[in-house]
Amino acid sequence: MTETPDLEQNPIIAKIRGWRPEAVAGVSSFRGELTVVIYREHLRPLAEFMISDPDLAFTFLSDVTGVDRFPIEPRFELNYHLLSLSKRQTVRLRVRLPGEDPVTESVVSVWPTANWHEREIFDLLGIRFEGHPNLRRMLLPDDWEGYPLRKDYPVEGPR
């Protein structure tokens, strides 16, 4: 994770650092897209801050994407793509989760749209969200074994 000085000037990063400096694990920028890596215990409080702070106003959660970095640890990665309609700006929040304990707090209470995104990630990657109102399989049948989007799950299915 490279931290260049001009990223520190970024108002979004400055805001987050000012809110809780210990929450930020790193920042990066690739092709003009800003990524802020945060520690998982700060995710939900930060979500509340991101939506309520008038300078940020990230009211629109576009997407939540899970990535499996197997065999690298921490194995799982969650990307929250936020959009501020009033400021016309975007940011990506990233949380890393260890393979033996892929759990994080749900953000459904902050952005209701996260409901289905989190269910889909639970369904396909096996990441659990604490406090989710209805965490069960979504695209796959209820009795399906394994999590297809994990890298140790073959494309042809389990044998």
Place this chain on the structure above:
Amino acid sequence: MTTVQTATGPEQTMVLNMGPQHPSTHGVLRVLLELDGENIIKADVDIGYLHTGIEKTAEALTYSQAITITDRMDYLAPLSNNLAYCLAVEKLLDLEVPKRAQYIRVLLTELTRIGSHLVWLGTHAIDLGAMSVFLYCFREREELLKIFELVSGQRMMTSYFRIGGLALEPPVGWTDRVQKIVQTFPSRFDEYEELLTKNRIWIGRTQGVGVLSAQDAIAMGVSGPSLRGSGVDYDVRKYFPYSSYDEFDFQVPMRSEGDCYARYLCRVAEMRESLKIVRQALEKIPPEGPVKADAPGIVPPQREKMKTEMEALIYHFKIFTEGFAPPPGEVYQRIESPRGELACFLASDGSPKPYRMRMRTPSFVNLQALQKMVEGHLVADAIASIGTLDIVLGEIDR
């Protein structure tokens, strides 16, 4: 039959299983409706019947091969899917596409938008009992499909946009066909509006039905015309212009009522705006010029060169055997598909295959709002609410 205990005493409710095979669910959508008489108390949406694991499949294909599976998600707007994916890969590669290709992309995606809205209008109308609109809409859509067939060779699974530009030069005289559409379609739109806009039955079935407030719509992540019908002007083409959309002059139709009628008016107005963009694109597209970026190793060389030049043959061979490897990193590319914000998240690990491809599909997110729209209302209104969200199940289940 389940018994629900209420404050006034035991009350009988009935669970009605709507779908997965039901004409008004526009695919295979299952909705469990808990009813008290004709009123919906609770609606539970069940999806996944069309899940084919497109995101997983993409991880086993090279970047160029994966274009073909993007067609199969939103089968009513394959070109929009192609565009979202190609733009994401191009962003990953930091590749500039020639202006001519960009304008042709804009033109074709706007025609796709009209085609998709026509299917929506036709099916929405037939759900609510207006048969003739359906026939008219499909008549017009046929002309659009002929254009797609003309340029790409395929009516639906086009895969016409490729990484770095277009698959091939469009045939001679194709703009005349588009010109004809630009000239004839406005009167056709008038025809639909004559049939519906002031039709008392249509107004009765859509006005005040499936109301979604701006606040709820944003909280549920709703995008596209469904969001703009609730008075939020979010349109990716205006907010984060891509593929030279900032050079086009068009309006974003918006209504504040948030009901099915408002969304209907938004979409019809949007078709007219799309036609405006098509007209501008026709003027902008230079008659000659490259439709593919000059990027050896990424864009396949011309057939002639491949047969005569050694270097071109090597590139050709390498592209089709091992592919090309973008630098490691992640990108999130949004576009405005006919249904809303369609985004492609690509993670590259520096290998020739996408490490992770994720499609943020508007139908998937928009469908979440259904529960809020139907609970407390009549069963008949649920049909209108499903129709007005303009969902495509192939895109929801992926």
